Amino acid sequence: MAEPGAEAGAEPKTEGEAAAAAGTLPLDLTALQARFPDVAYEQPGIDGWPVLRLPLKDWRDVIAHLRDAEGFNILVDLLAVDWPERPEGRFDLVAILRRLPSTAQVRCETIVDGIASGTNAAAPGSVRVPSLTPLFESADWVEREVYDLMGIAFEGHPDMRRILLPDDWEGHPLRRDYPVEGPRVLDPTSKYAH
Amino acid sequence: MAVSNDGTPFILTTVEQMVRWGQKNSIWPLTMGLACCAIEMMSLVTARFDSARFGAEVFRASPRQADLMIVSGRVCHKMVPVIKQLYEQMPEPKWVMSMGSCACSGGVFNNYAVVQGVDNVLPVDIYVPGCPPTPEQVLEAILRLRDGIAAGDPKAGLPFIQAASIGEAGRG
Amino acid sequence: MAETTTETMVLNMGPQHPSTHGVLRLIVEVDGETIVRCQPDIGFLHTGIEKQFETHTWQQAVTDSDRMDYLSPLTNNLGYVLAVERLMGIEVPPRCQAIRVLFCELSRIASHLVWLGTSALELGAQSVFFYCFQAREAILDMYEATAGVRMNLSYMRVGGLMYDIPPQLPAMVARFLEELPRWISDFRALLDGNPIFRERVQGVGVLTKERALAFGVTGPSLRASGVPWDVRKAYPYSGYEKYSFDVPTSTAGDVWARYEVRMAEMEESGKIVRQAIEGMPEGAWKTDDRKVALPPREELHRSMEALIHHFKLVAQGFPVPAGAVYQAVESPRGELGFYVVSDGGTHPHRVRVRPPSFYNTSVLTRLLEGCLLADAVAIIASMDMVMGEVDR
Numbered sequence A: 001m002a003e004p005g006a007e008a009g010a011e012p013k014t015e016g017e018a019a020a021a022a023g024t025l026p027l028d029l030t031a032l033q034a035r036f037p038d039v040a041y042e043q044p045g046i047d048g049w050p051v052l053r054l055p056l057k058d059w060r061d062v063i064a065h066l067r068d069a070e071g072f073n074i075l076v077d078l079l080a081v082d083w084p085e086r087p088e089g090r091f092d093l094v095a096i097l098r099r100l101p102s103t104a105q106v107r108c109e110t111i112v113d114g115i116a117s118g119t120n121a122a123a124p125g126s127v128r129v130p131s132l133t134p135l136f137e138s139a140d141w142v143e144r145e146v147y148d149l150m151g152i153a154f155e156g157h158p159d160m161r162r163i164l165l166p167d168d169w170e171g172h173p174l175r176r177d178y179p180v181e182g183p184r185v186l187d188p189t190s191k192y193a194h
Numbered sequence B: 001m002a003v004s005n006d007g008t009p010f011i012l013t014t015v016e017q018m019v020r021w022g023q024k025n026s027i028w029p030l031t032m033g034l035a036c037c038a039i040e041m042m043s044l045v046t047a048r049f050d051s052a053r054f055g056a057e058v059f060r061a062s063p064r065q066a067d068l069m070i071v072s073g074r075v076c077h078k079m080v081p082v083i084k085q086l087y088e089q090m091p092e093p094k095w096v097m098s099m100g101s102c103a104c105s106g107g108v109f110n111n112y113a114v115v116q117g118v119d120n121v122l123p124v125d126i127y128v129p130g131c132p133p134t135p136e137q138v139l140e141a142i143l144r145l146r147d148g149i150a151a152g153d154p155k156a157g158l159p160f161i162q163a164a165s166i167g168e169a170g171r172g
Numbered sequence C: 001m002a003e004t005t006t007e008t009m010v011l012n013m014g015p016q017h018p019s020t021h022g023v024l025r026l027i028v029e030v031d032g033e034t035i036v037r038c039q040p041d042i043g044f045l046h047t048g049i050e051k052q053f054e055t056h057t058w059q060q061a062v063t064d065s066d067r068m069d070y071l072s073p074l075t076n077n078l079g080y081v082l083a084v085e086r087l088m089g090i091e092v093p094p095r096c097q098a099i100r101v102l103f104c105e106l107s108r109i110a111s112h113l114v115w116l117g118t119s120a121l122e123l124g125a126q127s128v129f130f131y132c133f134q135a136r137e138a139i140l141d142m143y144e145a146t147a148g149v150r151m152n153l154s155y156m157r158v159g160g161l162m163y164d165i166p167p168q169l170p171a172m173v174a175r176f177l178e179e180l181p182r183w184i185s186d187f188r189a190l191l192d193g194n195p196i197f198r199e200r201v202q203g204v205g206v207l208t209k210e211r212a213l214a215f216g217v218t219g220p221s222l223r224a225s226g227v228p229w230d231v232r233k234a235y236p237y238s239g240y241e242k243y244s245f246d247v248p249t250s251t252a253g254d255v256w257a258r259y260e261v262r263m264a265e266m267e268e269s270g271k272i273v274r275q276a277i278e279g280m281p282e283g284a285w286k287t288d289d290r291k292v293a294l295p296p297r298e299e300l301h302r303s304m305e306a307l308i309h310h311f312k313l314v315a316q317g318f319p320v321p322a323g324a325v326y327q328a329v330e331s332p333r334g335e336l337g338f339y340v341v342s343d344g345g346t347h348p349h350r351v352r353v354r355p356p357s358f359y360n361t362s363v364l365t366r367l368l369e370g371c372l373l374a375d376a377v378a379i380i381a382s383m384d385m386v387m388g389e390v391d392r
Helices: A015-021 A029-035 A056-068 A139-150 B015-025 B036-044 B077-089 B101-105 B135-151 C049-055 C062-066 C073-088 C094-122 C126-147 C169-191 C195-201 C209-214 C255-278 C297-301 C304-315 C356-362 C373-383 C387-391
Strands: A040-042 A051-054 A074-082 A091-099 A104-112 B068-072 B095-099 B126-128 C009-013 C025-031 C034-041 C323-331 C334-342 C350-354
Touching: A029 A056, A051 A056, A056 A091, A056 A104, A074 A139, A074 C334, A074 C350, A091 C334, A139 C356, B015 B135, B036 B068, B036 B095, B036 B135, B036 C126, B068 B077, B095 B101, B095 B135, B126 B135, C025 C373, C034 C373, C049 C062, C049 C350, C062 C073, C073 C094, C073 C323, C073 C334, C094 C126, C094 C169, C094 C255, C094 C373, C126 C169, C169 C255, C195 C255, C195 C373, C255 C373, C297 C304, C334 C356, C350 C356, C356 C387
Parallel strands: A051 A104, B068 B095, B095 B126
Antiparallel strands: A040 A051, A074 A091, A091 A104, C009 C025, C025 C034, C323 C334, C334 C350
16 A cells, blocks of 8 residues: 655656755756845655745746756746635746756746735736746747636736637636636626526 | 329328428538537547438538537537527528537536536527437437427427436437 | 739638637638738637636546547546646556556547548548548447446546456457557558648648747647657656657658658557557556545445445545645647646645647647648648647
8 A cells, every 4th residue: 555655765756856866956056046045946846846936026037047047948837826815925826847858847936916806807006927928938828828817917928818718708717716607606697697 | 102194103292391301301510519529529420320321411611501500519608609600690490409418508517617508598409418428319319300300390309308318318 | 003002811710610620710811822920719618627626526526637638538637647646645556557558548549540530631631531530439449348438538536547447458459459550551541642632731831849849839749840758758657667669750840740740659659558458467456545545345335444434535535635746748739737736625726737739729820820821721730739628
């Protein structure tokens, strides 16, 4: 019977774990932290890849540094996680970067707070996250998706519109406080309430 | 059948029956694939199921040439205006088949994005449950639709869910 | 003499269009026959699947994953269950791993068959479509014998599988593997030497390596542009490191290259299927961790503990330790990633899917520029997107 964590002592599976086991890092942490002192580094966790926790103000600059100085050339994915009750801030914004052709991968996480709740999240006054579109072309659609479903708007994005839902949709469904049934619960008179 | 004075056999019928006979034997579905069910809808015309046996294999890309709209999959709010317009573009007589649980009732997706049954936006003639229904089930539905058309009852499909249990209807 | 003025025309293609692989809508600006600009419009199949994950227990949520990429539901299942198993620290038995690999590769072949049939159909080669679907029926028969349905199997479970494979499956697989090379050579005979097909795909829709990487394109479309990136090789999962197979690549990056890569992939998948079925280990097909897997039926009549476990698992599900993992698998379309977040409860807190088709579709904005309108059909087909996955 497999105990949870039983494979922790097994041979390393990813380059991140291997590097951690060898006492090396998949990136030059000293240079990174010299430039950005607020960046925290976390050893590879259960999925074998290290995590960089950055403050929101450094979001684009750290990722630009990782791309230009460290060679992380692929934005694998960008996503947001909603924690409505969390005191440190409501949203986690996560970017997964990869250095091809090697298998090195790093996850950048930041906390986004100060976004208006309720239906119109891109309301004036809400915090805007610097867009990654100048760095990665793949950020274009995925940032629109984060905006559409989570309601985090990106500063400097060329086309900040909804991508999956109709343009006149109210609210951002992937937020935890958005009811699953959506308009049927929120507004039975809505044309989307059937 | 009768025989005329000079010995030629002939058939007596009404124009209406003649037309219905033609309609039921040439149901042309609209090429409109939405989701998973669309793949099973494609299987319908292939060698194993061969809906050509019942005259329903001519999938038309243009709604103006189609008789039957198979709503094959979940209908999302963004898609509603599109399928409404397609339905309006189809010439009469026309029929709508709601294929799969999602089109029938929203299925597993009781959420903000999916219309809880395409019958909220279109008049449905026949419902086919399943996730996705097997092509045999869809063939059964087409056969019942043919019977309905021949009987002159455009909603002939409705007894499909009212009278028949899913177990009887779905041989899959 | 007055100067001739020209103006561009905006065309709408889809969402109901026979060659947009579902409900993709393209807003195309054309100058004569040449595409100047293309703006894909997606979301016509947005199903709220990521939200739906949060309403189900960890085990129930497997059914949600099927319905994204419905051409290879088992790959979706696998990505999700691997992510949850990683969060929980569960190792599944070797037999379970081999069965998972077997079915993932079968669904890769099935998915590529649908791609081949529909793309050929869109280019006017109708008979290929019929042959492909006939070959696919053999795989669907195996699905049906194993899980009871032809599509959307939900066959995998966190901690194992739904059932063991049925006794007749090895013979079915053997017969399929015997016929597969003949099928592939039939398809090739119909297409490779067909001058119309070659004219329409060779040199069309060239996706450069740089552009593919910049847009996050993965899977066969990336490998056809000369990047030998395959998650099965890069981050082996479910025992893929034990199988010997090649990763077919090409450097041309055009529609023909993507065709060649997928055709070669079908053969490679056949090899993996053969290794999986022939080297199938005996033993358990699910974990014996009673906190996750249901106890055997016969124990319920004897053991109070088993009954309690059964009741708890069915009534409320199992909790998963708090944390987040990113688990990638190689789906027929590319890198399918599951970023699963648990808050320690019995339901997922957030399941984010990295849909390969989403990124592969986003490159159309650039890829179609400068192409002929008629070539757009060939290019869209060659990217092999599934809208259920793009929109989720």
